[in-house]
Amino acid sequence: MTTILISGLGLIGSSMARVMKQSAAELTLLGDDPNDDTAQFLLDQGIIDERVTLLDAANRADIILLAGPVSVIIKQLKQLANVLLKPNVLVTDVGSSKTQVMAAAKDLENRQIAFMGGHPMAGSHQTGAHAGRKHLFDHATYFLVNGTQTTAQTKSFQALLATADLRWTTVSAAEHDALVSSISHVPHVLAANLVNTAAQQLRHDPVGLSAAAGGFKSTTRIAASDPRMWTAIMLSNADVISDQLTTYIDQLKLIQAAIKSRDADQIRHFFERAKAIREQLDHDDSRGK
Ligand SMILES: NC(=O)C1=CN([C@@H]2O[C@H](COP(=O)(O)OP(=O)(O)OC[C@H]3O[C@@H](n4cnc5c(N)ncnc54)[C@H](O)[C@@H]3O)[C@@H](O)[C@H]2O)C=CC1
Numbered sequence: 608m609t610t611i612l613i614s615g616l617g618l619i620g621s622s623m624a625r626v627m628k629q630s631a632a633e634l635t636l637l638g639d640d641p642n643d644d645t646a647q648f649l650l651d652q653g654i655i656d657e658r659v660t661l662l663d664a665a666n667r668a669d670i671i672l673l674a675g676p677v678s679v680i681i682k683q684l685k686q687l688a689n690v691l692l693k694p695n696v697l698v699t700d701v702g703s704s705k706t707q708v709m710a711a712a713k714d715l716e717n718r719q720i721a722f723m724g725g726h727p728m729a730g731s732h733q734t735g736a737h738a739g740r741k742h743l744f745d746h747a748t749y750f751l752v753n754g755t756q757t758t759a760q761t762k763s764f765q766a767l768l769a770t771a772d773l774r775w776t777t778v779s780a781a782e783h784d785a786l787v788s789s790i791s792h793v794p795h796v797l798a799a800n801l802v803n804t805a806a807q808q809l810r811h812d813p814v815g816l817s818a819a820a821g822g823f824k825s826t827t828r829i830a831a832s833d834p835r836m837w838t839a840i841m842l843s844n845a846d847v848i849s850d851q852l853t854t855y856i857d858q859l860k861l862i863q864a865a866i867k868s869r870d871a872d873q874i875r876h877f878f879e880r881a882k883a884i885r886e887q888l889d890h891d892d893s894r895g896k
């Protein structure tokens with residue numbers, strides 16, 4: 608019997624619980640979340656077996672999965688370094704940035720407790736346990752950042768998520784944070800900025816945003832994500848995101864200059880390049896790469 612303790616039972620934590628419940632292993636799933644409705648909902652659904660608090664129940668767990676906001680994960684890693692744990696426990700997380708998380712795990716690792724950084728590259732702009740589902744992570748990339756875990760611990764964690772058919776990808780924390788800044792963190796800033804800027808420009812227009820077609824809506828879907836979660840992500844990867852925004856602003860100025868000077872070749876080249884790359888992404892997805 609394997610005992611798993613998940614702290615943070617929102618979209619990601621509850622979806623991880625749902626996937627693990629389908630695994631072949633005999634599991635006891637302990638869940639920690641300050642939200643009473645969330646915990647009761649997951650107990651009623653049979654998704655968790657028992658509601659606990661992280662620090663009280665930590666010594667019962669074979670695997671501890673931290674799935675709260677990044678700021679909470681960082682605090683919890685420091686707290687876990689001061690409580691009694693099973694000697695072979697694996698502590699892991701799902702946070703959207705990794706450098707600060709790996710640094711926060713150092714005290715735990717110094718106590719010979721295994722930690723492995725993790726990040727599933729699937730989710731939604733929705734939050735909370737009701738939005739969670741067992742197919743949320745199907746075929747997604749799942750980043751792992753090696754800490755002090757053994758190969759056997761990595762394999763037993765991967766086996767718990769086998770039904771999701773994940774693309775396991777091991778990277779360093781710095782590689783992870785640069786890559787994910789490009790494909791997730793900066794796009795979130797841009798989506799929110801598109802919405803805020805359009806709303807500001809259209810504030811006196813009686814039709815305004817209500818006329819938006821699918822393009823505006825699909826480009827900005829993620830602007831409806833949880834502001835508190837995204838503030839924690841921004842703060843945890845601030846230098847990388849800020850540097851990439853500088854590059855982004857430089858690129859924006861180049862296309863602005865091309866539009867202003869009516870440079871049709873440069874404008875067309877700009878769109879041709881993006882179209883080819885974007886179509887390749889769809890092509891790769893459809894082939895399950
Ligand atoms: N939303 C997404 O699409 C993805 C999010 N992530 C990461 O997963 C983590 C969770 O995100 P979501 O599930 O989307 O957020 P969520 O808002 O749906 O869930 C977070 C949960 O953590 C709980 N929580 C807050 N403080 C806590 C504490 N002190 N102790 C225990 N639980 C606490 C909340 O009550 C809530 O149920 C974040 O670190 C996020 O960066 C990773 C991949 C995708």
Ligand SMILES: O=C(O)C(=O)Cc1ccc(O)cc1
Nearest residue numbers: 703727728729730731732829
């Ligand atoms: O809603 C979407 O499409 C996302 O991009 C979800 C997401 C949010 C945060 C992550 O760290 C990873 C994935």
